[in-house]
Amino acid sequence: MKKIDQYIHEVTYRLPSKTQADVALELKSSIMDMLPEDYTEEEEKEVLAEFGDPAKMARQYREHPSTLFGQQVYDFFISSLKAGGFVFLVMALVIAVTGIMAAYTDESGLFALITTISWDLIGAIFNLAAHVFFWGMLVLVFLEWIGVNRDENSSALTGKPWKPEDLGHNITAPVNKSISKSAIYFRLFWTFALTILFITAANGIGPDGIPVFKEDVLRSFLPFVVLLVAAKLAVIVYKWRQRHWNRTLAIVNASFHFLFLVFLILFASRSSLFNPAFMTYLSERFDISISSIQVYPYVMLWVIVLSIISSVVYDSIVAFKKAKILHY
Amino acid sequence: MGDLLHSLTTELRRGSLTLAVLSQLKSPQYGYSLVQRLDEYGMKIDQSTLYPLLRRLEKQDVVSSSWDTSESRPRKYYVLSEYGEEIFQELKVIWQRTTEDLNALLEGEENNEKD
Numbered sequence: 001m002k003k004i005d006q007y008i009h010e011v012t013y014r015l016p017s018k019t020q021a022d023v024a025l026e027l028k029s030s031i032m033d034m035l036p037e038d039y040t041e042e043e044e045k046e047v048l049a050e051f052g053d054p055a056k057m058a059r060q061y062r063e064h065p066s067t068l069f070g071q072q073v074y075d076f077f078i079s080s081l082k083a084g085g086f087v088f089l090v091m092a093l094v095i096a097v098t099g100i101m102a103a104y105t106d107e108s109g110l111f112a113l114i115t116t117i118s119w120d121l122i123g124a125i126f127n128l129a130a131h132v133f134f135w136g137m138l139v140l141v142f143l144e145w146i147g148v149n150r151d152e153n154s155s156a157l158t159g160k161p162w163k164p165e166d167l168g169h170n171i172t173a174p175v176n177k178s179i180s181k182s183a184i185y186f187r188l189f190w191t192f193a194l195t196i197l198f199i200t201a202a203n204g205i206g207p208d209g210i211p212v213f214k215e216d217v218l219r220s221f222l223p224f225v226v227l228l229v230a231a232k233l234a235v236i237v238y239k240w241r242q243r244h245w246n247r248t249l250a251i252v253n254a255s256f257h258f259l260f261l262v263f264l265i266l267f268a269s270r271s272s273l274f275n276p277a278f279m280t281y282l283s284e285r286f287d288i289s290i291s292s293i294q295v296y297p298y299v300m301l302w303v304i305v306l307s308i309i310s311s312v313v314y315d316s317i318v319a320f321k322k323a324k325i326l327h328y
Numbered sequence: 329m330g331d332l333l334h335s336l337t338t339e340l341r342r343g344s345l346t347l348a349v350l351s352q353l354k355s356p357q358y359g360y361s362l363v364q365r366l367d368e369y370g371m372k373i374d375q376s377t378l379y380p381l382l383r384r385l386e387k388q389d390v391v392s393s394s395w396d397t398s399e400s401r402p403r404k405y406y407v408l409s410e411y412g413e414e415i416f417q418e419l420k421v422i423w424q425r426t427t428e429d430l431n432a433l434l435e436g437e438e439n440n441e442k443d
Contacts, residue, residue, distance in 0.1 A: 019383075025395075026359065026379060026404045033360035033401075052376045060380035 003044055004031055006167040010054035015061055023061065027051075045164040053162030077140055177322050178244050184236060191232050198225055211275045212297075224263055231256055245322035254316040261309060268305045274298075345373060347423055349381060350416040353391055356405040382406050390415055 008027050012020040034047045051057065202218035204211035235256050242249050267273075274297050282297070283290040352365050359379060366373050385391045390412035396403050408416060 023379075023383075025402065029401055029403050030359040030375070030379065033358070033403075050375060052374065057376040057380070060376055061383065 003041075003048060003164060003167050004028065007031075007048050007051070007054055007164070010167065011058050011061070014055065014058035019061070048164040048167070055162070077136060179239050179242070184240055187232075187236050187239075191229060191236070195225065195229050206275070206278060208281065210277050210281045212278050213273055214275050217270055217273060221263075221267060228260060228263060231259065245319055247320075247323045250316075250319040250323040253319045257312045257316050261312060264305055264308060268301050273301075344423070345371075345377065346381065346385070347416075347419055348373070349378070349385070350390070350408065350412065350419065353406055353408045353412070356394075356407040358396075358403040358405050362406075385412070 008024050008031075011027060012024050015023060031047055031051065034050070035043055198218070198221075201211075201213050202215060202222060204215045206212040235252060238252060239249065274294075279290055279294055279297075282288075283293045286293065348366055348369075348371050349362065352362055357365065359375075359382070362382075363373060363375070363378060382391065382393075386393050386406070389409055391406045392409045393404055393406050396405055
C-alpha cells in the first residue's frame with residue numbers, strides 16, 4: 001500500500017494542484033482494480049511496473065510539453081527548484097541582513113534600519129532568483145548539449161529505465177499527513193528551551209555578569225511569554241490528540257504562529273532592548289567605538305527574527321498543505 | 329533495426345489509439361475495464377497513455393465522466409458524449425477510407441514486385 005501511495009504522489013506532485021486529487025483517486029482505483037483482494041508486495045510491484053515511470057505518466061497528463069529542453073531535464077530542474085526554494089529564501093534573508101551592517105550609520109534610527117532591511121531583502125530575493133534562474137538555465141543548456149539521455153523511458157540522470165524499487169529514493173518524499181511523535185517532542189523541547197532562555201535573560205545573565213538585555217524591559221514582556229507558552233502547550237496537546245493534520249489544526253497552528261510573530265516583532269522592535277552596559281562591554285572587548293558597535297546586536301537579533309519568521313510561515317503553509325492531503 | 333522499428337510502430341499506433349478507445353465508450357467504462365476490452369481485441373495500451381488520454385478527451389468534451397461510489401471501491405466511468413459520438417463516426421469513416429487507400433497502395437506495391 002505504501003508503494004502505491006508513493007507512486008501516486010510521484011505522479012501528482014508534478015501536476016497542477018487543481019487536478020491532483022482527482023488524478024490521485026483515479027490512479028488509486030485503477031491500480032487497485034488490477035490487484036487481487038489480498039495482494040503481495042511482488043504483485044504490487046508488477047502492477048506499478050506496468051504503470052511505468054511516474055515522471056512519464058505525469059508528462060502525458062501535463063499536455064503542454066516544454067520545447068526548450070528535453071522533458072526529463074526540465075522535470076529535474078523543476079523538482080530541484082521546488083526542493084531548493086526554501087533554502088534560497090533563507091539565504092536571501094541572511095544576505096540582506098548582513099548587508100545592513102556595512103550600510104548602517106548611527107544617525108539613522110532603528111526604524112530606518114528595519115526599512116532598509118526590508119528593501120534589501122526584496123532586492124536580495126530578486127537578485128538571487130535571477131541568479132538561480134540564469135545559472136540553472138546555463139546548466140540545463142549544458143546538460144542538453146552534452147546529450148543526456150533523451151530516451152522517453154529512462155531517467156535523464158542515470159539513463160536507466162524506471163522500476164518500482166526507485167520509489168522512495170526521491171528528493172521529493174511524499175508529505176505525510178500524520179504528525180510524528182518525534183515532531184511533538186521536538187516542539188516541546190523548543191518551547192521549554194526558549195522559555196528557559198527568556199527567563200535566564202530576564203534575570204540578568206550575560207558575559208562577565210553584565211546583563212545582555214535590560215531586565216525591566218524583558219520583565220514587562222513576561223506575562224505575554226507566560227500566555228504564549230500556555231497557548232503553545234495547548235497547541236501541542238491538541239496535535240498530540242489529533243495525530244493527523246486537518247483544517248482546524250492547521251488554522252489553530254497558523255493562529256498561534258501569528259500571535260507568536262506579533263510578539264516577536266514587538267519584542268525585537270523595542271529600541272531600548274539591550275543593556276547600555278552590555279554595549280560598552282562589547283565596545284571595549286572588540287575595540288570598536290560604541291556608536292558603531294550598537295548596531296551589531298540588533299543585526300544579530302533581526303537575523304534570528306527573520307529566520308524564525310520564514311520558518312514559521314513555512315510551517316504554517318506546510319500544515320495547510322498536509323491538511324489538504326486526502327487519504328488515498 | 330529493432331529500436332527503429334519499435335519507435336515507428338509506436339508512432340503508427342499512437343494515432344489509432346484514440347479511435348480504439350472511442351469505439352469502446354458507447355457504454356460507460358472505467359479505466360481497467362477499458363484496458364481489458366481493448367486487450368481482448370489484441371490492442372495493448374499503456375496505462376500511462378490511457379489515463380492521460382481519457383482526461384484529455386474529457387477536457388475536449390468528447391467524453392464525459394462520473395464517479396461511481398456505490399461500490400466499495402470508487403470508480404471513474406467514462407462515456408462518449410453526443411459530440412463525441414459525432415466525432416467518433418466521422419473519425420471512423422476517415423479511418424476506413426485511409427485503410428482502404430493504404431491497402432490499395434500496399435497491394436499496388438506487391439503487384440509492382442511481381443512485374
